[in-house]
Every structure is written in structure tokens, then in C-alpha cells.
Amino acid sequence: MNDDVIIVPMSPAHIAAIARIEAECFAQPWSARSLEEELNVPSAVFLTALSGGEVAGYMGAHHLGGCAYVCNVAVARAFRRQGIAAKLVRAQTAAAREAGMSEITLEVRHSNAAARALYEQSGFEWIGTRPRFYSDPTEDAEIYTLTFGGGSNL
Ligand SMILES: CC(C)(COP(=O)(O)OP(=O)(O)OC[C@H]1O[C@@H](n2cnc3c(N)ncnc32)[C@H](O)[C@@H]1OP(=O)(O)O)[C@@H](O)C(=O)NCCC(=O)NCCS
Incomplete structure (x- = not known):
């Protein structure tokens, strides 16, 4: 566990580093421009994890129709297995709950x-499963949801 990590709203100063993390993690990474556009999307909740002031990871979601949809979560290789993604998930979950969302949901590659x-x-x-949801390579998506009904186990 890395106690030096703080979670803050994504800002323009984080974009270049987050784009580098995207490129490190995904076959079809989000560009810096796509990330920057999210800063102006009212439904977007994008959070950055800073470790000792350095961008270590991020997690994006959209709050739509009472539900929080996670777009992505990624942590730079150098910062993995320190509890940073778990901290980002907790922060997104708290933000969704505070915003009155009924659930937070996401898709993930079957093999991940x-x-x-x-x-x-x-x-x-x-x-559930969405067959052949992903391309490059083609793969099923597994759907995971956390519902906020009368208290969760977080
Ligand atoms: C998945 C990812 C975000 C995890 O980030 P992380 O900061 O290393 O994760 P954490 O340290 O918070 O781990 C939390 C838990 O996730 C699980 N976990 C994380 N990495 C794991 C691994 N390599 N193998 C197995 N379980 C793992 C464990 O249950 C871990 O808890 P533990 O450390 O108590 O065992 C990171 O590996 C990553 O960026 N991967 C590439 C991008 C990606 O696949 N994003 C998800 C898209 S849906």
C-alpha cells in the first residue's frame, strides 16, 4: 500500500502523462486530445492518482441516466501493485454514490x-458477458456492476 498517493480531479496538467500511460497499456489508447475533451463534458468524472506529485494512474467515468459508466482505469507499470487502482475505484465509487447514481458499471476484457x-x-x-465486444484482438467483455442499495461493502 502506497500512503503517498492522493486522488484529485483530472486537470490539463495531467493530460500528457495520462496519454503516455494509455499508450503503455492499450492497443487502442486514448489520445491526449480525447482526454482533454473530457474536461469539458458535464457528465464526465475523471480522476488522477498522484504519487509523490507524479501522475501514477487515472480512472474515468460518465454519470448518465442515474448510472456511472466506467470508461477506463490504468496505472503506470512502475506504480502497480501498490493499491493505486483500488484507491481510484474507491474514489469513483464514492463520487457516483455522492452524485446519487444507483450503480457503477463497467466492461472488461475476459482475459484481463x-x-x-x-x-x-x-x-x-x-x-454477464457481451460476446466479441472488443477488437484488436476480438474478445468477449465481462460486465461488472456495483449497486448502491442500502449500503455497500466498501
Ligand atoms: C488493472 C490495473 C489497473 C491494476 O492496477 P494496480 O494499481 O496495480 O492495482 P492494485 O495494486 O490497486 O490492486 C488491487 C487488486 O487488484 C488485483 N490485481 C491487481 N493487479 C493484479 C495482477 N497483476 N494479477 C492479479 N491480480 C491483480 C488484486 O486483487 C489486487 O489486490 P492485492 O494487491 O491485495 O492482491 C493495472 O494492472 C493496469 O493499469 N493494467 C493495464 C490497464 C488495464 O487493463 N485496465 C483495466 C481496463 S478495464
């Missing part, structure tokens, strides 16, 4: 064991 373990450990429930 690290992310699936992260969500399961964070209290999300597997609710």
Missing part, C-alpha cells in the same frame, strides 16, 4: 485477470 480481480475485490458483481 488483473482488472477482474481488482473489481471483484472492490465489491463489484459479475452480471
Whole structure:
């Protein structure tokens, strides 16, 4: 656990570093421009994890129709297994709950064991599969949801 980590709203100063993390993690990374556009989207809640002032990871979601949809979560390789993604998930979950959302939901590649373990450990429930949802490479998506009904286990 890294106690030196703080979670803050994503700001223009974080964009270049987050785009580098995206490129490190994904075959189809979000560009700096796409990330920057999210700063002006009213439904967007994008959070940055700072470790000793350095951008270590981020997590984005949209609050739409009473539900929080997670777009992405990524942590730079150098900062992994320090509890940073778990902290981002807790912060997004708290933001969704505070905004009055009824649930927070996401899709993850079937083969992404690290992310699936992260969500399961964070209290999300597997609710189904979207066949062939992803491309490059083609793969099923697993859907995970955390519903805010009368208190959660977070
Ligand atoms: C998935 C990812 C965000 C996890 O980030 P992280 O900061 O290393 O995760 P944490 O340290 O907060 O780990 C929390 C829990 O997730 C699970 N986990 C994280 N990495 C794991 C791994 N490599 N293997 C198995 N479980 C893992 C564990 O349950 C872990 O708890 P533990 O450390 O007590 O065992 C990171 O590996 C990443 O950025 N991957 C590439 C991008 C990606 O796949 N994003 C998800 C898209 S849906």
C-alpha cells in the first residue's frame, strides 16, 4: 500500500502523462486530445492518482441516466501493485454514490485477470458477458456492476 498517493480531479496538467500511460497499456489508447475533451463534458468524472506529485494512474467515468459508466482505469507499470487502482475505484465509487447514481458499471476484457480481480475485490458483481465486444484482438467483455442499495461493502 502506497500512503503517498492522493486522488484529485483530472486537470490539463495531467493530460500528457495520462496519454503516455494509455499508450503503455492499450492497443487502442486514448489520445491526449480525447482526454482533454473530457474536461469539458458535464457528465464526465475523471480522476488522477498522484504519487509523490507524479501522475501514477487515472480512472474515468460518465454519470448518465442515474448510472456511472466506467470508461477506463490504468496505472503506470512502475506504480502497480501498490493499491493505486483500488484507491481510484474507491474514489469513483464514492463520487457516483455522492452524485446519487444507483450503480457503477463497467466492461472488461475476459482475459484481463488483473482488472477482474481488482473489481471483484472492490465489491463489484459479475452480471454477464457481451460476446466479441472488443477488437484488436476480438474478445468477449465481462460486465461488472456495483449497486448502491442500502449500503455497500466498501
Ligand atoms: C488493472 C490495473 C489497473 C491494476 O492496477 P494496480 O494499481 O496495480 O492495482 P492494485 O495494486 O490497486 O490492486 C488491487 C487488486 O487488484 C488485483 N490485481 C491487481 N493487479 C493484479 C495482477 N497483476 N494479477 C492479479 N491480480 C491483480 C488484486 O486483487 C489486487 O489486490 P492485492 O494487491 O491485495 O492482491 C493495472 O494492472 C493496469 O493499469 N493494467 C493495464 C490497464 C488495464 O487493463 N485496465 C483495466 C481496463 S478495464
